[in-house]
Amino acid sequence: MEWINKKNILIVGLGLMGGSYAMALKRLGYRVYAIDINPESIKYAIDNGLIDDGSTKADPDLISSADAVIFALYPKTFTTWINENQKFLKPGIFITDVTGVKECIVYKIQDILRDDVEFIASHPMAGREVSGVQNSSDMIFRDANYIVVPTDKNTPEAIEWCMMLGRILGFRKISVLSPAEHDKMIAYVSQLTHCIAISLMTGTDLEHVENFTGDSFRDLTRIARINENMWSELFLMNKDTLIDQMDRFIDELTQIKELIADEDTEGLKEKMRLSTKRRMRFDR
């Protein structure tokens, strides 16, 4: 499917991310349908014009009319859904996802999927501290990054199609990484940072911290408000890579601690100059 509107797009899983995709795609003129087990989510999305129609069941008619399917499910649910419902998918279509880990899921889905449907994985690096379709916003894609995660099984057409999806959704930067590269990067920039934020909130006995914080502490702990069901699953599905990144980070922080203990001012300043130089690249 080329990205011509008037096509039908089906979103499976209508939470914050599914709802935000729906909002963006409706605005672009697509017919958008959704499947979610929660009737309130479907009702909200129809009432608020996020989707044209939806179902709480894997409705064969809804599935077979889709020219593209976007899966915004928890990783484990994704595999089950494909096993049970792939028989209804229209031949020749591309399907993609929003899953935050890739190695443990992409090869599995590609293995079980019919030969006449192609799964090209992707990861929108966007989100909010709140969840649910009611908090959907297509503004979360602005200034955000989008990663397409192909394997050797994927065709250039599917990769191009998926990159174009990122572009029309409004992402700032579209990149391509292998599943292993993706999971290493995500362990570092996303999962490690969430572990740090959690530790900052849980590892203290100080009272009324909120009265003494500057912006720095508030910034570092914003993501400590966390959906525990989703993130515990994501952490465990990327376990070894995440543990490796945590170890590297703890090593580096320990190095800085030792510079302080040794009163090595020049060593500390060198670290600070490097961090300043690297961080400035983000603000270009």
Next chain:
Amino acid sequence: MEWINKKNILIVGLGLMGGSYAMALKRLGYRVYAIDINPESIKYAIDNGLIDDGSTKADPDLISSADAVIFALYPKTFTTWINENQKFLKPGIFITDVTGVKECIVYKIQDILRDDVEFIASHPMAGREVSGVQNSSDMIFRDANYIVVPTDKNTPEAIEWCMMLGRILGFRKISVLSPAEHDKMIAYVSQLTHCIAISLMTGTDLEHVENFTGDSFRDLTRIARINENMWSELFLMNKDTLIDQMDRFIDELTQIKELIADEDTEGLKEKMRLSTKRRMRFDR
């Protein structure tokens, strides 16, 4: 001195913080003077209406006309300045500071200071990633916290005067902590977070991280752009307390790592629920 305007306030050290104090106090109607060794900073502040007049030297007339003095200097410079110039201070006045560490400086200043001038320490928990008087803004005090840090030597009048300074500058929340409590709190909410941000930038070999980050990584590393002269001095002046807080944080992060290694989903969720509950207090 009560907080009646038309009084003269002297700011010693005209960087980002001194300039922001000047801006707020001028707007409130005070006559504001400044001393800074950099002639460009003084010129900028006069040209832009931040101060009424200033000097690059410790001008006795400027000092002796001040009804209150605010020191916005690096900690070590502060002691030297007091030793050399306290003889010019008007008898009976209160002086305060903006220094980010307290135990190592407050008692020392109070020890060397004349008996007819009272030093009451305070710490505005505000700042920016950029420095210099040119980046001054009295908006940085909005929604920020202000800590008054008295010792046994301080009078109730000086404490009340200093709390009122925080209020008229526009801080959200004014608190009182002892120097030891302050330094422990600051090691945790400010210095540790800066060490974490630096480590996140310096401890990786991943390329082009900026193309793959979500808001979380950008938030956690905003403060990795850091003034290395000021922060290395602050870290070393609070060395033992900071190292203790770093150790506690590393312990907690290691606990979370072990929960992941053990695939202890319930333990992980419990940490996440606690961090969510605590972090929600910030967003009231």
